[in-house]
Amino acid sequence: MKTAFDVLGAELLQLARDRRALFSAILLPALLYPLLFWGMGKLEDVGRETMAERTVSARLDLAALGETMRDEFRGDLVERGPITIEDVDATAVRDAEEGEPRRLAARGALGLEGDGEGEETDDGADLLVVAEIEGEGADAQRATFELWYDVKSDDAREALSRARGALRDIEDRVATERRERLLGGDPATGLDPEVVDVATAEDTSGAALGKWLPFIVLLVLVSGAAYAALAVFAGEREAGTLETLLVQPVPHRSIAFGKFIAVFIAGAATLVVNLASLALCFGLGLADVDAFGGATGGLGLARLATLGIELPACLLLCALMCLACGGARTFREGQLLVFPVTLLVIVPTAIVLRPEAELTALWAVVPFAGTALALRDGLEGGLSLPLAALVVASHLGWTWLALTRLAGVLDAEKVLGGGGDAKAEAHLRQASGQHAVRWGFAVVMTVYLVAGSVQRWDLDAGLWFTFWILLPAFALAIAWTAPRAPGEKRDLAGAMGLRVPRIEHLVGALLVVPALARGAEALFEWQQKVLPLPPGAESSGLGLESVFGERGPLWLFFFFALSPGVFEELVFRGSLLSAMRRDWTLRKILFWQALYFALVHASIYRLLPTAILGALLTAVALRARSVFPAMVLHIAYNGLLVLGTTGHLDFVEADWFRYAPWLAVPGLLLLARPAKETTSGA
């Protein structure tokens, strides 16, 4: 333990003198919220000016009011901006029972049917105002207003804002009149406006702190911990001090543990500074706590104490960062390795964005998903203590597991590789691995941002562009720019995995497809219990039926089986895999292939199936030393699932489908055959 503290002391001293470490651990998290809220304020100002020009619509039931007040309210609304006013009879809302029945009645009166998005009817309105007269005797003229709106609609929020302004003006006038007329009355209660959101409880929680704080906290943690981990592991190796450290008479695990504690302290400091900055922003009024859900029950000490549940997540994140950066040979390589760790954190955390996701015992043990859901529930005041305990215990368990592997990252066999004399070859291989990581990231982001946008604009054009232009271009670019040794000839076909395969591998790939499809069905059924598809998409595992059901089978097969089967494989199991093979171990290749293949499909619901498929296709391509068997498998698998789930092919009920596992046995045996030794280009 003394050694760990000696290492910790030296590491902290260095981090404290490192401007970049101070920036990422202290300055950035401290400035994040002030800058964010200032920017949001500016955007809001611009938005407000724009919104003031918008025509909004309001439905008014003001029958209970006197004529004067009715006209005054209506006139004030018109003066505040373009508005379409419609008088309605909202007796159904008024008479409905408090709670859900009344909310549904209000949605009906607004022209909003059901609770889904995009269901507003053509004659729907942005705001419903229902006025009533309450009180007896001297206060008989006290008016109450219910203002129903949908928080998700910009127009609705604008209409609400105008109506509140109009009511404030009337209230001021009424209060003044009463002050003059009545003695002893309370002029401040001239009006009693009550704003009521027609959104569901889940939607309301969407505006709450619990929905976005888990993200911010973890991203800030990544920022602080990542640099510290890079500095103490990858930075040390790059500076040439690690070899010296390893010949000191102390156990390597003590060195690794001391470094981990230093990273944790940097991460925890980031967290504390960031949360203090947030509290200060609320305290100084830079941000409206009500706008972040504080209005719903407030943000008492007990709720804020839930933030403590992020500590185990912080420990786990720091341990993962240390593991990732400890495996890096240079600072730059470490920066690349931080990326998948960040994804490992963000993807499970995204579960808090799903309103239907509940903190269960299963989710509690999922790294980062458990803490995110617990934090959300805690901030909303509904955290179950046993589940919170399970979240903490499981995250501490994951951290312990990660730490047991941490000493291994300082294993000199891995750190130093072979002797110190083969640096040119080592650098070439290292460059090859980095080439794969960089290009993989570029593929994922381009497909997600560019191809996704084009597909949303025009589906057919987008699919042509994605599969027949973008992906082939990437495959060629990755293969063309692959690092080569001096004098090494460029082998474009080889770099894309275009080698003639064994016929047995092609047949084997086809034979395992039915079993994979069965596995996909089983996985989908299990996933529906854990993470159900959103309403409207649950009828199919891929969610395709509702969207593309009317398209013909040929169109579906071409765009969802043949095209991705050929060109995704050319990029992932072709060019990227060739770059990865030069340096990486099998485990590392499978991990990165699964990760990128899952990410490029950009769906949390398809994350697990696509990751598994990506790893399987990689294993097939590696075994066959050719991309073609993986292509065949991908095309057949996609074809079976797409045509099956869109009702064009009923394979689940087919007799032959029962024998899928038996078909897989000879398929696997054929795939297990060694690849051809020849590497002629196809």
Next chain:
Amino acid sequence: MTEATVPATDVAILAEGLVKTFQDPQRGTVEAVRGVDLDCRRGEIYGLLGPNGAGKTTTLRMLSTILAPTAGRAAIDGVDVDEDPLEVRRRIGFLSGSTGLYPRLTGRETLRYFGKLHGLEDDALDAAVERAFETFGLHDFGDGRCESLSTGQKQRVSIARAVIHDPPVLILDEPTTGLDIMASSDMIDFIESRRTAGTCVLFSTHILSEAERLCDRIGVVYGGRMLAAGTLDELRADTGTEWLEDVFRELVRRADEA
């Protein structure tokens, strides 16, 4: 030179049949060292001479317990590297040409850090640091951050760090690589000074003049094997050549023909 001619108590470094293989994703199993024998006595300077890729660094890393031998055995000051690596590390000072310093620590902080890792505390630590400051003339720059030091100054801090615990054995891997003339001369002076202090010094180099000037005995390593070992005169006699460069070429030629 064989083990039989060296009194066991006099041997500070002993290696017998050292083998090291690596698993390489591209090349499969790579044999970096294929059965190296050597012995080095107290007060002796022993040079491992060989081209890049000969296996010198890997051999030194096995002797300093950084890498575990695949086969064979080695002992430092009588302690087996495989059985008690921590004790071995207490008895060696290790320095390589690529060794760096923590840029944001001062020279003094660096020495204190490594002194603590060697178990020195309080007065013993202070005394060791002061002694290093005196011996290596660090007073003028030892309290400045290492990132602001010149190459020669860094080299002196590195040497002081390697011997802060006064080890009986020094293992130096191409210690003059990347150094300018002045820093390189300082290093050579330091190595020579160790002989009179009774320290056993084993160092690797591919610079023939360094080996010729410093070494009591030279081991020629090539392709992971020890081709020959002995004094310069013994090697000359063995190969029938005068200059060390010719000795080396002759030994390599014989190995390639074998």
